Amino acid sequence: MIQSVLPVYNTFGLTFxxxxxxxxxxxxxxxxxxxxxxxxxxxxxxxxxxxxxxLKEQADKVWHISNMFHHPERERLADRLTSASFADTIFFxxxxxxxxxxxxxxxRKYFSAQxxxxxxxxxxxxxxxxxxxxxxxxxxxxxxxIDGFGPLLDGFDIVPxxxxxxxxxxxxPATAAIHIETVQGEGGIRPHSQAYxxxxxxxxxxHDLLIFLDExxxxxxxxxxxFAYEHFGFTPDLLCTAKGIGAGFPLxxxxxxxxxxxxxxxxxxxxxYGGNPLAMAVGNAVLDxxxxxxxxxxxxxxxxxxxxxxxxxxxxxxxxxxxHRGLGMMxxxxxxxxxPVRKLxxxxxxxxxxxxxxxxxxxxxxxxxxxxxxxxxxGITAMHHASQKFMETLS
Ligand SMILES: *Cc1c(COP(=O)(O)O)cnc(C)c1O
Numbered sequence: 001m002i003q004s005v006l007p008v009y010n011t012f013g014l015t016f017x018x019x020x021x022x023x024x025x026x027x028x029x030x031x032x033x034x035x036x037x038x039x040x041x042x043x044x045x046x047x048x049x050x051x052x053x054x055l056k057e058q059a060d061k062v063w064h065i066s067n068m069f070h071h072p073e074r075e076r077l078a079d080r081l082t083s084a085s086f087a088d089t090i091f092f093x094x095x096x097x098x099x100x101x102x103x104x105x106x107x108r109k110y111f112s113a114q115x116x117x118x119x120x121x122x123x124x125x126x127x128x129x130x131x132x133x134x135x136x137x138x139x140x141x142x143x144x145x146i147d148g149f150g151p152l153l154d155g156f157d158i159v160p161x162x163x164x165x166x167x168x169x170x171x172x173p174a175t176a177a178i179h180i181e182t183v184q185g186e187g188g189i190r191p192h193s194q195a196y197x198x199x200x201x202x203x204x205x206x207h208d209l210l211i212f213l214d215e216x217x218x219x220x221x222x223x224x225x226x227f228a229y230e231h232f233g234f235t236p237d238l239l240c241t242a243k244g245i246g247a248g249f250p251l252x253x254x255x256x257x258x259x260x261x262x263x264x265x266x267x268x269x270x271x272x273y274g275g276n277p278l279a280m281a282v283g284n285a286v287l288d289x290x291x292x293x294x295x296x297x298x299x300x301x302x303x304x305x306x307x308x309x310x311x312x313x314x315x316x317x318x319x320x321x322x323x324h325r326g327l328g329m330m331x332x333x334x335x336x337x338x339x340p341v342r343k344l345x346x347x348x349x350x351x352x353x354x355x356x357x358x359x360x361x362x363x364x365x366x367x368x369x370x371x372x373x374x375x376x377x378x379g380i381t382a383m384h385h386a387s388q389k390f391m392e393t394l395s
Pocket of ligand 1: 098
């Protein structure tokens with residue numbers, strides 16, 4: 001008999017009842033260092049007091065009003081996010097993929113409004129992940145995600161990761177946009193190279209293409225800056241984000257320049273819940289923490305400590321780990337091809353550290369941005385113990 005919760009997740013055998021800061025507590029009261037945060041969602045750890053207070057206070061005022069009416073928290077959050085980014089305007093959603101879909105729609109609308117509807121195709125990157133709508137699975141197809149769901153949406157040309165020649169070759173008169181995750185998450189925590197980004201920017205200028213970034217996972221402080229594009233010295237036309245922006249409350253956003261967004265007039269898009277007062281109060285509270293003086297300098301310092309710890313781990317167990325890479329609090333350790341990463345991660349869970357798998361046989365490490373050096377050390381020590389235990393099962 002099928003489970004009452006649709007079993008589309010290959011779940012681990014753990015049940016969590018409570019979280020506090022960088023820790024999760026299971027049903028037996030055992031604590032774990034949370035090196036996963038969902039998938040990089042709990043950017044400020046679990047139950048950050050400032051965010052909890054903002055949510056409770058808003059819950060006593062008003063939960064929902066439609067987007068036909070103004071709410072000061074919505075306008076304040078949009079003002080603060082546009083001031084802190086390349087964007088001139090923002091649309092709030094409940095999830096990453098909803099923001100992603102709007103980015104796709106805006107791309108098409110932009111060229112269509114200029115009398116160029118034939119420019120509708122988006123170049124996407126293999127092993128990327130954009131979510132689970134028909135559009136997003138068409139842009140980032142993997143067999144297990146698309147089998148049986150066809151016909152897929154037309155309009156995506158998929159090129160290998162970080163391959164400048166392939167990108168250039170894929171551009172045709174029908175190309176509207178280049179779409180990348182600034183740092184790939186599901187694909188195995190893979191930052192694009194500076195050379196690739198520079199080439200992408202030059203090609204987009206030469207061929208009149210939009211640049212649309214998916215920063216659902218790598219945005220909102222995850223890499224040690226508010227947005228990952230800030231590491232690379234360029235700005236996009238469109239950007240979708242979610243995960244860290246709500247620190248665990250469902251919230252996403254599509255950021256756009258005025259040039260691209262100006263064709264999205266009343267009636268062209270909408271959302272019942274997007275931008276609701278609860279989410280907006282939480283979003284503002286998250287920004288209070290992230291935009292405080294010195295916050296990101298401190299994140300980058302602790303992230304460096306994390307990266308060094310993971311580097312040492314990889315060096316100490318060369319039979320298990322091939323390479324370590326990442327940016328800020330978005331780190332990955334790629335396992336050797338013959339190592340079953342999920343099994344290794346289960347041993348890590350047993351030792352008291354929550355990590356999750358990513359593509360390319362990678363152990364994915366996405367701690368809360370507020371994690372202390374001491375908590376990082378506790379997590380890394382647990383990973384050492386797990387690696388040692390796992391080695392013993394191999395011999
Ligand atoms: C998680 C994720 C999404 C989808 O977000 P949802 O909130 O699950 O819809 C899209 N893109 C990237 C890069 C992601 O990591």
